[in-house]
Amino acid sequence: TKGATEALNLVANTLGQNYLQEGDEVLIPPLSFVATANAVVYCGANPHFVDCHESTLGIDPVKLRDYLSTQTELRSGHCVNKSTGRIIRAMVPVHTFGHPVDLEGLISIARDYKLVMIEDAAESIGSYYDNQHTGTFSKLGILSFNGNKTVTTGGGGAILTSDVAVAKHVNSGRQFGSFQA
Numbered sequence: 470t471k472g473a474t475e476a477l478n479l480v481a482n483t484l485g486q487n488y489l490q491e492g493d494e495v496l497i498p499p500l501s502f503v504a505t506a507n508a509v510v511y512c513g514a515n516p517h518f519v520d521c522h523e524s525t526l527g528i529d530p531v532k533l534r535d536y537l538s539t540q541t542e543l544r545s546g547h548c549v550n551k552s553t554g555r556i557i558r559a560m561v562p563v564h565t566f567g568h569p570v571d572l573e574g575l576i577s578i579a580r581d582y583k584l585v586m587i588e589d590a591a592e593s594i595g596s597y598y599d600n601q602h603t604g605t606f607s608k609l610g611i612l613s614f615n616g617n618k619t620v621t622t623g624g625g626g627a628i629l630t631s632d633v634a635v636a637k638h639v640n641s642g643r644q645f646g647s648f649q650a
């Protein structure tokens with residue numbers, strides 16, 4: 470892709486076709502580059518900011534589980550925010566400055582609260598969690614090769630997915646340029 474911003478937008482759009490609905494909420498950390506929140510807004514969903522952990526600098530799973538247990542309830546298999554009445558459909562953890570988030574904790578929350586996880590690994594090329602590269606723990610992850618990142622091609626990004634249907638969908642969006650900035 471042209472960059473991780475485009476990659477995130479394509480991913481959000483892919484989710485949008487199959488999954489994310491306008492007005493849904495997506496959990497993201499406030500400590501990130503603006504592209505993370507923009508991708509959520511881009512597909513008509515609402516960023517819902519949740520606290521970071523002071524050592525991983527990523528979403529704090531202990532605080533998040535505690536927060537979701539009081540703030541949400543499961544209604545027909547969906548995680549609903551009791552204050553807004555909206556469905557919280559996904560979360561986008563960011564591996565800040567290359568530090569992997571607590572993936573084990575977040576994956577278990579995603580399972581319990583029926584959230585899709587998209588990893589923003591724009592800053593974490595070369596970072597591993599449990600001997601596995603960051604960005605590959607969920608169905609969708611993204612990398613950035615922008616000039617200010619760990620490994621750069623000047624500009625560019627990549628989408629990581631193990632799902633063939635998703636790969637085909639994002640690839641057609643990319644080639645036909647509907648999301649080029």
Ligand SMILES: *Cc1c(COP(=O)(O)O)cnc(C)c1O
Nearest residue numbers: 472473474502504591613615626
């Ligand atoms: C840099 C960055 C992006 C956007 O990457 P670009 O390739 O510059 O579009 C997205 N998310 C995070 C966390 C970033 O640091």
